[in-house]
Amino acid sequence: AGEGFQFAGQAFLIWMPAALREGLGMTATRAAFDSSFYPQLASVAGVLIGARIADRYVLRNDRARLWVQTAGFLLGAPFFYMVGAATTEVAVCVAMVGYGFFKGFYDSNIFASIYDEIDGRYRAMATSFILMFSLIIASMSPYMLGLLKPAIGLGGGMKLMALVYMLSSVPVIGAILVKRSRLRQS
DSSP states (O other), rough: HHHHHHHHHHHHHHHHHHHHHHHHOOHHHHHHHHHHHHHHHHHHHHHHHHHHHHHHHTTOTTTHHHHHHHHHHHHHHHHHHHHHHHHHHHHHHHHHHHHHHHHHHHHHHHHHHHHSSSSSHHHHHHHHHHHHHHHHHHHHHHHHHHHHHHHHHHHHHHHHHHHHHHHHHHHHHHHHHOOOOOOOOO
């Protein structure tokens, strides 16, 4: 899940300023600001709300954090798609805010969900492995999107990343459905 999340997110970070310049005629400064400010500001709200929801419901459902992460993927994917499809500044900014907000749902539960699922003796190794693998995979997305740009354009690339984002929910849903004994160590 983290791999797809990082893969799509890295493509967004690297290519979104160019997409705004090419698609909407923004200056480089404005494109860089808009592509960073709106999603990041919305992510702050998403992190706070996603964390609150997960912390509140984890006592009733030990998979609450995973459900919040899944909601982040599935509700964020349409906004990611809209980022690639938008043809006006207002529409693309609204789409980036939606993407950023639901990105925060996933972000707020990355480590907490690992700690809920992994025995305390292995948490550092599990976290390190997940981060290492995610970042290696993510580093390939700007190059791949650059290769696809002549054929599908940057808007098409962002739409494709929305699909990657949505498919990233599959392993999390799998983790929700798999029965396991609860391992809680401080």
